[in-house]
Amino acid sequence: MKFDTKKDKDLTVVSIAGRMDAVTTPEAEDRLAGLIDAGERSFVVDLQQLDYISSAGLRGILATAKKLKAERGDIVFANLQGHVNEVFKISGFQSLFKIFDSVDAAVNELRRTE
């Protein structure tokens, strides 16, 4: 798994590449929690390069979203690919989160609703 962050003014674009499974998700979750603890509140998660996600990955995302909500923050997703998209579908995550076709669209939406 590869985890990159890019600060874009008031929001943070996080790119997660590779796999989010039982082995790798704890690291991603820790890094997201670290960003929240450091005061970041608006996240765009770019999943363009994510090949695989299991329920462990979804649990990490859900835990992060709950943590953010408690801080009045927001998290949205962009660029879901084939398998990852299917997993979001069968878990009901598609109706739970805002999902965009591009990072730009996600950024615009977050800025608009602030």
Added chain:
Amino acid sequence: MKTISTTVLPAKLEYLSAFIEAVTKAAIHGGVDRKRLFYIELAMEEVLTNIMYYAYEGTEGDIGVVCRSDSRQWFTIEITDRGKAFDMTAVPSPNLTGTLSERKIGGLGIHFVKTLANEVLYRREGDRNILELKISLHSPAVR
């Protein structure tokens, strides 16, 4: 049914990828469409991590995985452990439509397994949990 592979390894997260690799190879050999390998990988991660986290309650134990195929209709994966009795087929489906506050952190993995395999059968034999996932070689993966 012909046995394609048998894998017995400790119920520890560090062996997850070895188990999944063995099952994926067996699935290809057993005639499973490559497009469905992803579903098998996903279902296996859920079943195996469940056992690794909960079955042996702090003590050590193994997991056995046997893959079989009849080359016509079914590819089956039988997962055995000697941990505490647990029947995932009896666990109710999670709420998939709630708001963020209503959604629970757990329960999704078992839902995946039931969704991704065509049939999931459980039996307790002596001190063993035996879970069988049946994957059709023909019908679509996700119901």
